[in-house]
Amino acid sequence: MLDLFDDNDDIHKPTISEDELSDEQVLIELKKIKEELKDQVVVLGHHYQQDDVINFADITGDSLQLAREAAKLDKPYVIFCGVHFMAETADMLTSPSQKVILPDLRAGCSMADMAKRSEIDRAWSFMTKSTNAKIVPVTYINCAATLKAFVGDNGGAICTSSNAEKIIKWALGEGEKLLFFPDQHLGRNTCFKMGIPLEDMVIYNPHMLNGGLTAEQIDKAKVILWYGFCSVHQGFTPEQVKAIKEKDPSVTVIVHPECNFETTQAADDNGSTSYIIEKIEKAPAGSKFAVGTEINLVNRLAHKHSDKTIVSLSPYQCLCTTMYRVRPRWLLASFRAIKENKPINIISVPEDIARSSLKALDRMLAIK
Numbered sequence: 001m002l003d004l005f006d007d008n009d010d011i012h013k014p015t016i017s018e019d020e021l022s023d024e025q026v027l028i029e030l031k032k033i034k035e036e037l038k039d040q041v042v043v044l045g046h047h048y049q050q051d052d053v054i055n056f057a058d059i060t061g062d063s064l065q066l067a068r069e070a071a072k073l074d075k076p077y078v079i080f081c082g083v084h085f086m087a088e089t090a091d092m093l094t095s096p097s098q099k100v101i102l103p104d105l106r107a108g109c110s111m112a113d114m115a116k117r118s119e120i121d122r123a124w125s126f127m128t129k130s131t132n133a134k135i136v137p138v139t140y141i142n143c144a145a146t147l148k149a150f151v152g153d154n155g156g157a158i159c160t161s162s163n164a165e166k167i168i169k170w171a172l173g174e175g176e177k178l179l180f181f182p183d184q185h186l187g188r189n190t191c192f193k194m195g196i197p198l199e200d201m202v203i204y205n206p207h208m209l210n211g212g213l214t215a216e217q218i219d220k221a222k223v224i225l226w227y228g229f230c231s232v233h234q235g236f237t238p239e240q241v242k243a244i245k246e247k248d249p250s251v252t253v254i255v256h257p258e259c260n261f262e263t264t265q266a267a268d269d270n271g272s273t274s275y276i277i278e279k280i281e282k283a284p285a286g287s288k289f290a291v292g293t294e295i296n297l298v299n300r301l302a303h304k305h306s307d308k309t310i311v312s313l314s315p316y317q318c319l320c321t322t323m324y325r326v327r328p329r330w331l332l333a334s335f336r337a338i339k340e341n342k343p344i345n346i347i348s349v350p351e352d353i354a355r356s357s358l359k360a361l362d363r364m365l366a367i368k
């Protein structure tokens with residue numbers, strides 16, 4: 001199986017070298033070939049992609065939004081400029097006649113990679129032996145299809161950062177305990193917002209024996225959070241919030257709930273990517289925001305809303321490096337391959353995994 005984070009250049013060498021085409025020439029050819037193949041190809045661009053890629057996207061949005069939009073179109077090829085788990089979700093939602101392509105197979109997600117199916121199976125076996133209470137699993141959509149399938153087969157649901165509260169509420173109505181993975185921060189921030197005290201939450205660390213927990217701790221806890229996190233959002237700190245506020249108290253600090261608890265608590269507001277975009281869009285001219293999320297999105301918002309002041313919460317570059325692996329050069333290689341009728345980098349989820357994953361996704365969509 002391909003290792004998404006394998007840096008072996010022999011395997012992943014771009015098929016279009018810089019000797020063959022300069023960056024500028026790549027953009028010129030991309031424009032031409034995209035027009036030529038417009039009836040066959042739709043390009044999806046996640047909010048965190050760089051501008052040179054977003055400029056070629058037919059639809060931009062978050063992962064679920066993009067996958068659902070692609071499913072409504074009848075184009076045979078969907079080029080997903082995002083990361084691996086997003087292309088998997090798109091493959092599961094699109095029709096069997098549509099092919100989903102990830103321009104660079106190394107574009108994974110460090111958070112998704114922090115929960116593996118074998119680890120979840122081991123954890124589940126320990127947890128279910130530790131308590132007679134019913135545990136309902138909920139996974140953040142940022143995970144591999146095999147994990148979504150686990151959730152589908154064990155009575156749980158998928159959630160996004162927009163609907164996490166609603167899905168967790170449902171899960172705790174279905175059972176007495178929640179297992180939330182892979183992002184501990186989204187789980188903790190959402191549960192705390194719902195009134196669940198921190199003392200009722202424990203962390204399961206897959207790198208420790210039994211997750212570092214005793215059977216008694218599992219039996220006592222209401223919420224079991226997986227150890228995972230997003231390395232981009234974990235970079236924001238409460239000290240950064242304090243520094244911005246001290247400099248200018250009129251700035252609204254708004255962060256994504258993948259940020260840690262302390263930062264989220266220190267911020268003025270928090271919410272999903274769509275929430276952040278909407279909040280900024282609706283704010284009156286002259287408003288000031290410091291935003292705790294991926295830098296490409298923050299810069300794009302700043303450019304789009306030049307009547308407002310929008311800066312990153314962090315003085316450091318908070319870039320999702322795996323998203324950044326998708327370059328125009330690789331996008332062009334995907335287009336050329338389609339034109340030659342030899343598509344590359346097709347993401348295909350095995351049927352049984354897709355079936356189980358869709359149960360979890362359908363449950364999410366049915367929860368009102």
Ligand code: SF4
Nearest residue numbers: 109110111230232320
């Ligand atoms: S921003 Fe974080 S959660 Fe999103 S794709 Fe990058 S590493 Fe994964």
